[in-house]
Amino acid sequence: MDTAYLIETIIKVVVILLIFSALAGIGTYFERKVLAFMQRRLGPMYVGPYGLLQVAADGIKLFTKEDIIPTNVVRPIFKIAPVITAATAFMAAAAIPFFPQFTLFGYTVHPIVADVNIGILYILGVMAIGLYGPLLGGMASANKFSLLSAARTAAVFISYEVVSGLAILAPIMMVGSLSLIDFNNYQAGGIANWIVWSQPVAFVLFWIAAFAETGRTPFHLIANDHEIIDGFGTEYSGMRWGLFFIGEYANMFFISFVIPLIFLGGYGDGSLLGALGLIAKVAFFFFFFLWTRAAWPDVRPDQLMWLCWKVLMPLAVINVVITGLVMMF
Amino acid sequence: MFEAIAFYLFAFLTIVMFFITVTTSQALYALSALAAGMIFISAFFFILGADFLGAVQIIVYTGAVMALYAFGMMFFDSTREVKExxxxxxxxxxxxxxxxxxxxxxxxxxxxxxxxxxxxxxxxxxGNTQEVGLVLFTKYLVPFEVAAIMLLVAMVAGIVLAGKKMDLSITLMSDSEIEEQKNKKVLS
Structure with missing residues (x-):
């Protein structure tokens, strides 16, 4: 392990961390604007041109607010819970190839922190740990609404993971590898080679599971404002509360990278056009998260479990079996 | 050198976590330390180059410990100490x-x-995954299949034990029907 490799890795980690923490902040701005336009409002308008500096204002507010830790909470767990959500979201990014490799001043850069050959398993596993944040925060808070939210987190966790795992199995069988770079190279031939054409069911199932994984609106039951105040976030204040949101938005961005990489050709043949295409796809999937939030009502916890276990899981299993049969004959 | 540093770091962390799990009298500490310890163990697999097993360790134990949390939530007030x-x-x-x-x-x-x-x-x-597959489906095929059958038996047993009112799905009922069920329970 030479020094150049070490320095390169550290630089990559820092760049990803900075870009995506900033994007998480800007993501909240996008969300408020998109929701506002869909509801015929203006959204944030006062801070800066078109309210663009609202992100900075919110950041200053969150950073300088007093960090209140209520009396009856379990202190160490309460303190570490938001860190788990934010940290695991960024840890998952280690195995995502954000761009095709490019040459900078005669030095070839691979924009992936660690090209482990089990990339997709690692990403799904580490993202799943992220749900420990809401769970621990909710259980440590000594608040009934937070506890309800923790129980719902456990319910969400055991429901969606089976669906996302089984849905991803069929494309993995076709590609024969777990590395996202291999996924991308498999589809490098152009639009006709995209896995979505041969695996439409897996694509839709994984997309639905992504909503449950990030806790976005149809499955936003972990922190439903109108039912359980802010769920796990009820007792939090200041930057600890903000960390939950950085984690959530970073997760949304990373899953928006993973879906196109697996099903929609990723960055294609690795040209500049392909890289821009990936950005466009990521933007679409991120926008879709916000769109559903404006357009869909929330489901109840029992409806989520019913949907995952009785509808989506059988569909995923049938999809895997059919894929296996087609590949065998 | 990095491997040695990583090994000692994670060995220390794992031992500390499991020590907390065993010695603490608070359910929440014990469960969180257990989850952390299980996840830190995966680091050893990554150090040894067994990436697949490392990722599986993370996925399996986050799920398993999450189920333990659910039980802990039901049986204890997790913010108070348990009198042992x-x-x-x-x-x-x-x-x-x-x-x-x-x-x-x-x-x-x-x-x-x-x-x-x-x-x-x-x-x-x-690749790592292929190697695990090769060994699993040649040398260890019988234990693998036996384990699968045991899990199937456990699943069927779980459904039989828990499925007293399986024909009754709250999700598929309308609101008025749910109210009816509630009133019936209150009256009986």
Whole structure:
């Protein structure tokens, strides 16, 4: 392990961390604007041109607010819970190839922190740990609404993971590898080679599971404002509360990278056009998260479990079996 | 050097986490430390180059410990300390020390006598996942299938035990029907 490799890795980690923490902040701005336009409002308008500096204002507010830790909470767990959500979201990014490799001043850069050959398993596993944040925060808070939210987190966790795992199995069988770079190279031939054409069911199932994984609106039951105040976030204040949101938005961005990489050709043949295409796809999937939030009502916890276990899981299993049969004959 | 640093770091963290799990009297500490310890163990797989097993360790144990949390939530007030019944401390300490020494001896004996040989050495140029698959579906096919059947039996048993009112789905009912059910329960 030479020094150049070490320095390169550290630089990559820092760049990803900075870009995506900033994007998480800007993501909240996008969300408020998109929701506002869909509801015929203006959204944030006062801070800066078109309210663009609202992100900075919110950041200053969150950073300088007093960090209140209520009396009856379990202190160490309460303190570490938001860190788990934010940290695991960024840890998952280690195995995502954000761009095709490019040459900078005669030095070839691979924009992936660690090209482990089990990339997709690692990403799904580490993202799943992220749900420990809401769970621990909710259980440590000594608040009934937070506890309800923790129980719902456990319910969400055991429901969606089976669906996302089984849905991803069929494309993995076709590609024969777990590395996202291999996924991308498999589809490098152009639009006709995209896995979505041969695996439409897996694509839709994984997309639905992504909503449950990030806790976005149809499955936003972990922190439903109108039912359980802010769920796990009820007792939090200041930057600890903000960390939950950085984690959530970073997760949304990373899953928006993973879906196109697996099903929609990723960055294609690795040209500049392909890289821009990936950005466009990521933007679409991120926008879709916000769109559903404006357009869909929330489901109840029992409806989520019913949907995952009785509808989506059988569909995923049938999809895997059919894929296996087609590949065998 | 990095491997050594990573190994000692994660060895220390794992031992501390499991120590907390065993010694604390608070359910929430114990469960969180258990989850953390299980996840830190995956680091050893990554250090040894067994990426697939490392990722599986993370996925399996986050799920398993999450189920434990659900039970902990149901049975304890997780923010309070649990009053434990203290038995004879000397017997507990003695037996657990003996068990720990036995485990260490069992696993280190082949290493000390240098009799440890890889029955299925890693093949060059074959991915991690493929290697696990090769061994699992040739040498260890029977244990693998037996484990699958045992899990199936456990699943069926779980459904039978828990499925008293399986024909009744709240999700598929309308609101008025749910109210009806509620009133019936209140009256009876």
């Amino acid at each position: 019944k203290q038995g004879n401390k000397y017997i507990i300490v003695g037996l657990s020390t003996l068990a720990a020494i036995l485990v260490v001896v069992i696993f280190s004996a082949p290493m000390v006598s240098d009799k440890i040989v890889a029955l299925y050495p890693a093949i060059d140029g074959v």
